[in-house]
């Protein structure tokens with residue numbers, strides 16, 4: 001395979017860098033940790049995306065998770081087009097937000113009431129405020145390298161782009177805010193117990209990714225999530241599952257259905273927006289009723305519950321409720337990873353793969369500085385496969401990654417390893 005021609009991407013990047021910091025509107029899109037320049041895209045269809053120089057790639061980024069049905073699903077697009085014809089926003093209630101809320105509460109039984117936001121960041125930030133308002137306590141416990149969006153309190157020791165760029169403490173987050181964020185290592189239940197023994201009376205909430213997807217997919221150790229549930233029950237803290245990635249990704253009911261552990265509050269985003277900007281948080285009625293206008297915890301949004309976005313989310317969830325969808329996603333991802341692992345074995349490359357449903361992580365072992373990862377990432381690009389430009393980000397398989405696409409991916413993988 002030859003290097004791709006990327007002249008139009010390069011020209012756009014030059015323009016972008018003059019007016020947008022780093023040329024990107026979210027740092028994970030930059031190629032800073034892998035070297036080279038970000039690629040600009042113009043369209044997607046199914047499992048494929050096409051850049052501005054007309055190169056096609058099989059996409060495993062899926063816009064960082066939302067596109068579980070692949071790009072431009074015809075049902076989702078048709079539904080959005082109908083919605084657009086009725087108007088873009090009213091700043092007043094619309095029927096579709098009720099329908100989506102009903103669907104979410106039906107599919108995730110721990111969510112009795114839900115409030116829509118425009119991003120996952122708003123969902124986690126608001127869930128924390130609600131937990132603090134409900135309990136009257138000020139501290140929160142989070143986990144090292146989990147990512148919960150970019151609100152101040154949650155940028156302490158965060159995953160995703162902060163891990164990729166090596167930002168341990170984000171500039172601009174004041175000490176007074178960081179002091180209220182306690183941090184434990186993921187899966188270290190005894191550390192959590194110690195923290196609660198010391199600070200239990202002040203801890204409003206534990207916030208956790210039930211699968212650590214923003215640190216290249218780390219599964220919860222047996223008993224870890226149940227242990228957090230028990231701690232919250234014992235100390236009357238609110239257990240917040242951040243299911244912005246895992247919700248409707250690893251199962252219809254999210255990770256909480258998979259592990260059978262109910263959260264008090266759940267944060268959602270990504271898939272429930274079907275590719276539009278959406279987040280949501282919801283949970284026990286008693287807690288949710290503390291939100292304004294019913295209660296004293298204020299939370300708002302000019303475009304929250306936007307009808308076009310709600311329509312995209314609802315159409316996506318409709319497709320996901322059809323029988324066999326999650327079985328197919330699980331099967332495709334298992335097949336893909338088995339094939340990649342076999343291929344790596346052939347080249348005597350030590351590689352760890354893991355997945356929950358269609359959420360997967362690949363790690364080259366003995367690659368502490370990600371030197372191999374960087375070369376592999378670029379080799380995969382040259383061979384027509386688009387992966388997250390970071391060794392710490394998860395990959396996503398969609399319903400459009402059929403056996404042909406998976407086969408092509410394996411061939412590209414084989415050629416990439418041969419190039420290394």
Ligand SMILES: *Cc1c(COP(=O)(O)O)cnc(C)c1O
Nearest residue numbers: 119120121147148149242244245
């Ligand atoms: C993506 C993500 C967020 C942030 O959502 P945005 O819509 O990017 O603000 C929060 N939590 C988790 C677990 C995420 O993966």
